[in-house]
Amino acid sequence: GIQVEQSPPDLILQEGANSTLRCNFSDSVNNLQWFHQNPWGQLINLFYIPSGTKQNGRLSATTVATERYSLLYISSSQTTDSGVYFCAVDIDRGSTLGRLYFGRGTQLTVWP
Amino acid sequence: KAGVTQTPRYLIKTRGQQVTLSCSPISGHRSVSWYQQTPGQGLQFLFEYFSETQRNKGNFPGRFSGRQFSNSRSEMNVSTLELGDSALYLCASSLAITGTSGPRRETQYFGPGTRLLVL
Numbered sequence: 001g002i003q004v005e006q007s008p009p010d011l012i013l014q015e016g017a018n019s020t021l022r023c024n025f026s027d028s029v030n031n032l033q034w035f036h037q038n039p040w041g042q043l044i045n046l047f048y049i050p051s052g053t054k055q056n057g058r059l060s061a062t063t064v065a066t067e068r069y070s071l072l073y074i075s076s077s078q079t080t081d082s083g084v085y086f087c088a089v090d091i092d093r094g095s096t097l098g099r100l101y102f103g104r105g106t107q108l109t110v111w112p
Numbered sequence: 113k114a115g116v117t118q119t120p121r122y123l124i125k126t127r128g129q130q131v132t133l134s135c136s137p138i139s140g141h142r143s144v145s146w147y148q149q150t151p152g153q154g155l156q157f158l159f160e161y162f163s164e165t166q167r168n169k170g171n172f173p174g175r176f177s178g179r180q181f182s183n184s185r186s187e188m189n190v191s192t193l194e195l196g197d198s199a200l201y202l203c204a205s206s207l208a209i210t211g212t213s214g215p216r217r218e219t220q221y222f223g224p225g226t227r228l229l230v231l
Contacts, residue, residue: 033219041149041200043222086155088220099168100145100204100220102155 002027002091006103013077013110021072021106023087030090032063033100034072037084046072046085077110084108114139116205116223124229130191133226137184137205144186145220146178149200158201161186162208193230201226 003026013019023032034046047054047061049070054061058078063070074081084107088100117136125131137144146158157170161180178188184205190197204220 031218035222040224041202041227042224043202043204045219045221048219088155099157099160099170100147100155101157102147104154 002029002089002101004087004089004101004103006085006087006106008106009104010107011109013108015077015079015110015112017077017110018073018075019077019108021074021085021087021108023070023072023103025068025070025087025089025101027091028068029065032070032087032089034061034070035086035088036081037086037105039083043086074108077108079110079112082108082110116203116221118201118203118223118226120226121224122227122229124231125193126231127193127195129193130189131193131228132187132189133201133203133228135186135188135203135205135223137186137203138207138221141205141207141221142184143206143208144180144184145204145206146186146188147202147204148172149202149225150196150198155202158188190228195230198228198230201228 005024007022031050035043049061049063051063051065058075060073084105086105088102119134143162145160147155149155160168164180175191180186202225203223206220207218
């Protein structure tokens with residue numbers, strides 16, 4: 001199946017710093033989503049971004065589908081940004097229809 | 113609109129027992145998927161249902177099964193529990209759009225999960 005690799009695996013920042021998380025995938029995809037997993041385990045949707053650039057407040061994301069990668073930017077980090085960030089892709093072909101393939105995540109820790 | 117709900121939120125079982133988890137999707141969503149999350153294996157796909165039919169299944173043993181009802185609510189069942197089944201079980205719903213080659217999913221929205229501990 002498709003491989004999804006996220007980097008870095010861990011990131012420690014001071015409040016106010018900026019960061020970039022990367023997601024590489026091994027095949028063409030139908031869609032790509034970024035999630036933030038909160039301390040209670042729920043996956044919170046950040047972006048649905050199969051291609052292009054989107055922004056939502058301090059967060060923005062860019063997906064370059066032709067080069068098979070996506071970037072999540074977090075500006076002016078806050079302690080509430082801490083948690084695990086996941087990238088997931090859907091290749092929407094045949095028997096794989098509807099299945100999300102997840103990366104291993106980036107564990108972000110923001111210190112005050 | 114209410115989000116995806118899952119019950120129960122926490123569960124403790126012993127080896128050999130069986131368990132049923134429930135998921136209610138967002139109103140209007142007809143596609144429901146289930147995922148297992150463990151520290152060692154990460155997030156793994158279990159199965160996906162659309163219009164009461166299982167459309168896709170991950171690489172899990174037959175002890176893991178599921179179903180979807182006419183109101184799109186879904187249940188998953190794990191029989192003969194093993195210690196390794198301890199995990200966070202996440203359900204996701206999405207609005208499936210019917211296309212010429214079948215239903216296409218859009219954004220998937222996740223519920224809060226059910227934490228299962230097998231002793």
